[in-house]
Amino acid sequence: GENVEQHPSTLSVQEGDSAVIKCTYSDSASNYFPWYKQELGKGPQLIIDIRSNVGEKKDQRIAVTLNKTAKHFSLHITETQPEDSAVYFCAASSTGGFKTIFGAGTRLFVKA
Amino acid sequence: DAGITQSPRHKVTETGTPVTLRCHQTENHRYMYWYRQDPGHGLRLIHYSYGVKDTDKGEVSDGYSVSRSKTEDFLLTLESATSSQTSVYFCAISEGHSGNTIYFGEGSWLTVV
Numbered sequence: 001g002e003n004v005e006q007h008p009s010t011l012s013v014q015e016g017d018s019a020v021i022k023c024t025y026s027d028s029a030s031n032y033f034p035w036y037k038q039e040l041g042k043g044p045q046l047i048i049d050i051r052s053n054v055g056e057k058k059d060q061r062i063a064v065t066l067n068k069t070a071k072h073f074s075l076h077i078t079e080t081q082p083e084d085s086a087v088y089f090c091a092a093s094s095t096g097g098f099k100t101i102f103g104a105g106t107r108l109f110v111k112a
Numbered sequence: 113d114a115g116i117t118q119s120p121r122h123k124v125t126e127t128g129t130p131v132t133l134r135c136h137q138t139e140n141h142r143y144m145y146w147y148r149q150d151p152g153h154g155l156r157l158i159h160y161s162y163g164v165k166d167t168d169k170g171e172v173s174d175g176y177s178v179s180r181s182k183t184e185d186f187l188l189t190l191e192s193a194t195s196s197q198t199s200v201y202f203c204a205i206s207e208g209h210s211g212n213t214i215y216f217g218e219g220s221w222l223t224v225v
Contacts, residue, residue, distance in 0.1 A: 006154075034213060043116075043202055043216035044155070089154060091214075100214055104154040 002027040004092050006103025014111050019077045021106045023090035026071070030092040033073045035064060038087045038105075047088075048075070080110045115139050116217035118203050124223045131190040133220050135203030144186040145170075145204040145214065146178060155202065161186055193224045 003026045013019050023033075031052040036044035050057045050064045050073065057064050061080075066073040073092075077084055087107050093100040115138030125131050135144065146158040147170075157170030159178040167178050175197060177189045190197055203217040 032212075036216075041219075043218045046213055046215070049213065100157075102155040104152060 002092075002099070002101050004090060004101045004103045006090050006106055008106060009104065010107045010109075012109040012111065013080050015080060015082060017080055019080050019084070019108055019110075021075045021088055021090070021108075022072065023074070023092075023103050024070075024072050025092040025101070027092065027094055027101070028071070029094040030071075032093040033064070033066060034091050034093070034100075035062075035075050036089040036091070038089065040086075044089055077108075080108075082110050082112050084108060085110045116203055116205060116215065118201075118217040118220045120220060121218065122221045124225060125193050127194060127224055128192050131193050131222065131224075133188040133201055133203075133222070135186045135188070135217060137184050137186075137203075137205050139205060139207075139215075140183060141205040141207045141215075142183075143206040143208070143212075144180065145206075146176070146186070146188045147202045147204060147216075148172065148199040149202060149219075150199050158188065158201075190222075193222075195224050198222060198224045 006023045034049035035047050037047045038044040048059050048062050048064050050066050061078045063076040087105045089105050090103040091100050117136045119134045145160040147155045149155050156172045158176050161167045161180040179187045201220045204214045206212040206214045
């Protein structure tokens with residue numbers, strides 16, 4: 001079945017360093033790839049997304065890259081800050097929003 | 113924040129009792145979803161709705177039912193709660209179904225003892 005694998009499950013970085021989270025997907029029909037940040041006790045919030053017609057998108061310290069051939073996409077956070085500490089989820093969606101498949105999540109720790 | 117309100121936010125219930133979680137949205141979005149979140153499993157879709165009285169199953173629908181009598185309200189019912197249904201439940205909405213962003217509520221923490 002359709003699947004999204006996310007790595008690593010836990011990531012610890014020093015403040016100011018970069019963090020990279022990687023996802024692979026199985027459904028070649030996937031064309032929308034959102035990333036969510038979930039803080040403790042809250043619901044996931046969209047932080048950036050990318051569609052299949054572009055290879056990279058940036059928003060300040062956050063960037064997402066997409067390789068459709070390899071079915072990989074990644075989240076890059078530069079100049080990490082303690083407030084970046086959270087759980088991050090990748091997801092892949094095809095023609096229906098109800099077919100959005102989520103990765104298992106990455107817990108990011110940013111040490112001050 | 114998307115206008116999604118979940119209630120109750122926290123509940124402890126006994127095995128075998130019925131439980132209903134409520135989701136209310138103010139965005140007039142057509143699609144509504146119920147997910148559960150468990151360690152190591154990410155977010156898994158329980159049921160979704162694509163309109164009033166129009167619902168369908170997700171990947172983990174056993175033991176759950178849903179109803180949507182109004183655009184703004186989506187109810188999730190556990191007919192007879194079991195310990196395996198201890199989880200965090202998230203309601204979500206989206207405007208459309210073609211690669212549209214899903215917006216999540218704040219979650220409902222359910223413990224079945």
